[in-house]
Amino acid sequence: MARDKRRLRFAADRRDEDEFIMAMEQADIEKLIKEGIPDAKVQVTDLVGDKDHYAAVVISSEFTGKTKLQQHQIVYKALGDNMGGALHALQLTTYAPK
Numbered sequence: 001m002a003r004d005k006r007r008l009r010f011a012a013d014r015r016d017e018d019e020f021i022m023a024m025e026q027a028d029i030e031k032l033i034k035e036g037i038p039d040a041k042v043q044v045t046d047l048v049g050d051k052d053h054y055a056a057v058v059i060s061s062e063f064t065g066k067t068k069l070q071q072h073q074i075v076y077k078a079l080g081d082n083m084g085g086a087l088h089a090l091q092l093t094t095y096a097p098k
Contacts, residue, residue: 023051036078
């Protein structure tokens with residue numbers, strides 16, 4: 001039981017005393033990325049079933065000629081304040097189309 005309580009504390013980002021920001025849904029992550037990168041092909045996978053640890057593969061022509069760091073920054077910008085908040089962990093793979 002103590003382990004479950006500890007895990008719950010880490011599953012939410014406490015912004016102030018009265019508000020908890022809970023983990024994001026997979027569809028919301030896909031939507032944010034597609035809104036920020038309109039031509040993106042996005043596949044998001046919940047890695048452990050906790051709606052808190054995801055992997056995403058994002059393919060976009062916007063990545064052409066950019067470094068991996070720049071590509072990831074584009075995705076993080078699309079996710080906005082959710083990254084590091086409601087979205088705790090994201091394993092990110094990005095590609096430019098061939």
